[in-house]
Amino acid sequence: MSHYFGTNGVRGRFDELTPSLALKLAQAIGRYFKGGKVLVARDCRLTGPILRSAVISGLSSVGCETIDLGVVSSPTAEFMLKRLEADGCVIITASHNTPEWNALKVVDEQGIAVSRERGGDIERLLEGDLADWDKVGAISSHGSATQEHIDAIVELVDADRIMEREPRLVLDCGNGTASVIAERLFKKLGCECIMLNEDLDGTFPGRPSEPTERNVQGLIRKVKAEKADAGIAWDADGDRVIFVDEMGRYIIGDKAFALSMLWKLGKSEGDVVTTVATSKAVEDVASRFGSAVHYTAIGAPYLSERMHELGDGAALGGEEVGGIIWPELSLAKDGFMTGAKLAEALCEKPLSAWLDELPVYFNVKIKVPAKGEEKDEMVGRVLRYAKAKKLESIDVDGVRVDFKDAWVIVRPSGTEDCIRIFAEAKTRKEAERLVEEFRKIATG
Ligand code: MG
Numbered sequence: 001m002s003h004y005f006g007t008n009g010v011r012g013r014f015d016e017l018t019p020s021l022a023l024k025l026a027q028a029i030g031r032y033f034k035g036g037k038v039l040v041a042r043d044c045r046l047t048g049p050i051l052r053s054a055v056i057s058g059l060s061s062v063g064c065e066t067i068d069l070g071v072v073s074s075p076t077a078e079f080m081l082k083r084l085e086a087d088g089c090v091i092i093t094a095s096h097n098t099p100e101w102n103a104l105k106v107v108d109e110q111g112i113a114v115s116r117e118r119g120g121d122i123e124r125l126l127e128g129d130l131a132d133w134d135k136v137g138a139i140s141s142h143g144s145a146t147q148e149h150i151d152a153i154v155e156l157v158d159a160d161r162i163m164e165r166e167p168r169l170v171l172d173c174g175n176g177t178a179s180v181i182a183e184r185l186f187k188k189l190g191c192e193c194i195m196l197n198e199d200l201d202g203t204f205p206g207r208p209s210e211p212t213e214r215n216v217q218g219l220i221r222k223v224k225a226e227k228a229d230a231g232i233a234w235d236a237d238g239d240r241v242i243f244v245d246e247m248g249r250y251i252i253g254d255k256a257f258a259l260s261m262l263w264k265l266g267k268s269e270g271d272v273v274t275t276v277a278t279s280k281a282v283e284d285v286a287s288r289f290g291s292a293v294h295y296t297a298i299g300a301p302y303l304s305e306r307m308h309e310l311g312d313g314a315a316l317g318g319e320e321v322g323g324i325i326w327p328e329l330s331l332a333k334d335g336f337m338t339g340a341k342l343a344e345a346l347c348e349k350p351l352s353a354w355l356d357e358l359p360v361y362f363n364v365k366i367k368v369p370a371k372g373e374e375k376d377e378m379v380g381r382v383l384r385y386a387k388a389k390k391l392e393s394i395d396v397d398g399v400r401v402d403f404k405d406a407w408v409i410v411r412p413s414g415t416e417d418c419i420r421i422f423a424e425a426k427t428r429k430e431a432e433r434l435v436e437e438f439r440k441i442a443t444g
Pocket of ligand 1: 240
């Protein structure tokens with residue numbers, strides 16, 4: 001079992017994910033990619049340049065040709081995999097985490113991020129030989145990745161229509177990698193752009209990187225003050241996205257996903273892939289278009305793996321925190337493609353009118369203290385209960401039980417001494433009742 005790899009890469013503060021560990025891991029990653037061609041990208045964190053040098057050195061020392069893409073968004077780096085015919089990619093980013101964190105995210109040639117399980121395969125290659133002195137890998141850089149990504153997105157939306165409509169957008173880059181792509185993309189689409197936190201700065205001075213409602217209050221105020229059509233905010237590496245409608249209402253990630261389904265499934269067929277923690281709104285919208293929903297464990301790699309298995313049968317993938325996969329572009333969550341699709345949708349009607357098409361649900365979330373095996377026992381009790389009562393349940397990650405207009409999930413926390421119980425229903429009271437019922441079942 002993996003020691004360094006978490007759900008999505010190796011993450012740590014600078015005294016944990018040190019340059020020497022990054023070098024060793026990069027050598028193992030290079031062996032995993034069999035000395036092939038590997039792209040290296042990073043976000044704007046202060047430790048990025050140091051880790052980049054260590055990673056490139058490690059990859060090259062075991063014979064990989066490495067191409068440095070510089071500071072680009074994660075979806076940009078993942079988009080470049082196919083274009084540069086690379087065997088893999090290492091992205092140095094801690095996504096939405098606070099600035100003292102960093103991480104190595106590894107993506108394979110299909111565009112699928114390496115999960116905890118596959119990370120174990122890489123760790124088995126930590127010990128090994130270096131390349132001979134005359135077989136070390138060449139090191140080069142490629143400076144046009146962002147432009148190529150922008151061009152590809154523009155091709156996939158109705159740019160002429162957007163140019164005619166000229167949506168007025170507030171773009172909150174959170175000082176992350178959105179700063180290098182968002183304004184260029186939306187200007188190219190003919191949008192009027194009002195920028196917020198648009199200076200690339202690895203200390204994230206404008207707002208914390210995670211685009212939660214609390215963290216994007218500045219965006220909400222600006223959308224209202226500027227009478228904009230919508231606001232968009234990204235996390236530091238640009239894979240996650242949230243929206244604000246023209247009335248200043250925050251649109252959480254799984255609603256952004258459900259909206260994306262309205263925009264895509266209205267025009268093309270296919271199934272959707274999502275994690276067991278997304279809103280029932282996703283299933284409601286899917287059934288409106290006759291699309292099946294495939295549920296995976298929580299974590300982006302599992303979504304991409306499933307999308308890859310389904311091939312042309314998958315129209316869209318998405319997770320609850322606002323990572324949406326458009327397979328016509330890549331198997332990466334792409335916050336910029338999602339934003340461009342919003343601009344296209346605004347040509348038809350205001351964002352608030354799109355939002356009105358989504359069913360309304362209320363959420364309740366609690367934590368129940370539990371340690372080690374206790375967590376599995378609690379989840380086990382819920383699973384046995386669901387089986388005994390013949391309830392519709394999914395157990396790929398904890399247990400999710402679905403009712404007609406509600407659902408509840410009970411899952412062990414990966415990082416804290418607790419289990420999490422989350423319920424969604426048509427009324428707050430019903431969601432509260434469900435959480436309490438399942439707390440009782442879990443605790444026996
Ligand atoms: Mg991210």
